[in-house]
Amino acid sequence: MASKIQISNGTRTYRNSRIVMWACFVISLLLIAFAYVDVGTISIGSNNYNLSLIRLNKAIAYTIAILGLQVVIGYTGQIALGQSFFFGTGAYISAWLIADHSWPFLVTLLIVIPSCFIIGMVLGLPALRIRGLYLALLTFGLAAVFPSIVKLDKLYTYTGGAGGKLTSNYKFIAPAWLPFDEVAQALQKLPILGGFFGDGPLSNREESRLWKFILFCVIAGICFWLVYNLIHSRPGRAMRAIRDNETSAAVSGINLAITKTLSFGVASALGGVGGAIYVAEVGIASPDDFSSLVAIYLIVGLVVGGVGTLPGAVLGGLIYALVPDWASSTQSISFVPQRWLQGPTGSLILGLLLIILTLFLPGGMVTGWRKLKNRLKPTEVRAS
């Protein structure tokens, strides 16, 4: 009896601690939002690095696309490299609906999600026959052709050709009932920390930026929640079984075709949502933002965070959004020749990260962190 009480007790404490943890997470997100609603700058030496909500919003877009890669590569084990294709598809559909039909952003998702889901499933059909490296090849090809498809003359009215599709007609307006101003002013009055939150009331532009960030965070949160539930459900277990051993998965009665196409569909839908958010942030869908290079960067995001870990997607999204930008804002580092700071240094760093992590920390940073934690507190981990 006693042991039973202890377990349920432990569970409740555990759950409470989880709730507190998540609350802290949400509050810190909000604090970040208010602190960086104006462009924040971090200075190291003579270099200034921007950390604005624009960057963070891009990071959210990438995070969601990487989350899709987690589903298809991380959990189902299918080497599908073409996420930029769906990222672009979502972006263009959303841009078209916003620009030509004046749809509000959120409503475009109602079209983006099912269409990307279906396109992903259809394009995933060949994957039922094509495996491993061949699939990697084909999906890489898919990523490579996306820009040339949207540049087609035939599609000009929908995609705007090489110039891209502007969506600047749509403005994010924060609902009046949200107490942004009040919160901002309360934060500014905080002792010591108040300085971080600027001063004076928020401008309209700042309010809309804040609103966007919070909205995107909520969308991302929903995506994570859905994926979390998916991978802990029956189809999710089927996916992992396929990843671990396709043959024995098939033998144990898992329907390979349905599970794989489902996984492709989910991944593509997530890619589409990411793309829609990306366009909402930058205000234009242009062909070269969805090149095969982007497909590779998304893979970098996947690997850096950790293949098959959900928090890894967040880390990956941040790294993808921040590293190239910061690399190009680095003006000088001692001992590094100027030339090496002016080219595509970000790409170089991401490539090196990809190689180094795969060589030395195959589980990515999140797994590395978990291992480190386990080593530091072995008893506690065993207890939980």
Next chain:
Amino acid sequence: MDLFLQRVVDAITNGSTYALIAVAMVLIFKATTLINFAQGEQAMLGAFAVLQLWNWGIPMWGAVIIGMLFSGILAAGLERAFIRKFDPADHLPLVIITLGLFLVINAVAAIIWRFDPQSFPQLFPSGNAFTYNNVRLSWYSIFAFGSCVLVLFVLQTLLTRTKIGLAFRAVSSNLESSRLSGIKIGPTLQFGWALAAAAGTLGASIYAANPVLQIEPSMMLRALIFSVTAAALGGLDSLWGALIGGLTIGFVQSVVVQYIPFIPNEMSLSAAVVVLLIVLTLRPSGVLGTRAVERV
């Protein structure tokens, strides 16, 4: 009709260069069933090395040969440092590593040589060898195709007539028995990588020597897709299959795209991907694949 013939000639020109990169991929795939996504970038880097040597005053073909050696040695180093420690049967880490190499090589080349297109030494005589009505066959086309066939013959000889070539084919055929026969697997595969990179460098040099093209760091991005498709058409493990695949894809690029009205010109890349899709779906062993040895 003239236009058609002209297109066929163009197909041979493009096809030969794709075939050379495809051959490089085939060499690596044969031995390790690995597709090296960085193959095109390695070739591009090699071609830049050739350009650099030429700018330093080394005679054109001398520069090409040194450039091929350079990229061969570099590839051997890459194999040793990044590829060998991974289990060849576990594809994901290897794909990721070659994608990483792709990014790094592309960035390094862009940092060193910038993105501006530069003109490449004219490796072959300029002008047309032959004109018939409006069909022009340039010397470049003839030499590009000729070099491709020559390279295939050299590779073929190397693989069938030398001891290391035999070892390489043995490793491709049966890894376990190769080890049990005393073949050192690592150095043998390294040899394959070096050979592949050298062939790729020659391919990229010929590609860049096309009078209508210039050399720049992203020049192989498109060519990679065409080459991969060429290799897949040939079954990914046959040298001559790569040539035929290259010519086919060159043909698709210039002829099919020209003659099917609803496929605009920018679609040649998409056409290649569609071909890739069809080949992989219907005949994963390629149209010319030798994977399954039939009992006679």
Next chain:
Amino acid sequence: MTSPILHVEDLKATYGPVQVLHGIDFTVFPKEIVVVLGANGAGKTTTLRSISGMIQTSGRIELNGEETRNLTPSEIVRRGVAHVPQGRGTFPELTVEENLKVGAFIRTDKDIKIDIDTCYENYPVLYERKTQMAGSLSGGEQQMLAVSRALMSRPQLLLMDEPSLGLAPQIVEDLFTRFVAINREQETTMLIVEQNAQLALDIANRGYVLESGRISVEGKAEELINDDAIRRAYLGA
């Protein structure tokens, strides 16, 4: 007595978490034919792979008195060990002649050609098919090729993993007759893993029985043939 060519002591091998060999000891003397019997999964293949350096092990493996446990397969081949693996011993995409050449990979002397001709004399079928892909040979022909391939390195010690697998009885008998001839003519020591206990014990000097990664019985071949337990388990009598 002469010093052993192969001496194995307390050999342990694991695949991941599973221990397959639990410390086995045995010895092979020059010019002997020694047979290892055992049920499926007993660890016979694992034993041979340990000797060729194909897997990590613990314990001692000595070839001619020298420790070889930590050497690579290619170094072990160069010390005179040849190994015909279970099932697929040939290079299917290479011609018959090329298969033989790969067998002689570690050699640099001039006699390779002579040895290839010797193979062809022993197995005229191989001569007829010398330019044919090995993958197109029949199972029996492939096994002949695999053995010939192994002999091309002029080994002192030949390890063979179920050479009779999947072959018709007549062919197996021919094969084993050749083993005896090779053993006499070229003084090649042989360690043969077999399921076909009757035939193997007929040509062997001594035998070991492997049971779940341990040696349970050992002795002279004649003794083993007459051992009741072995007759019941392996000879179907």
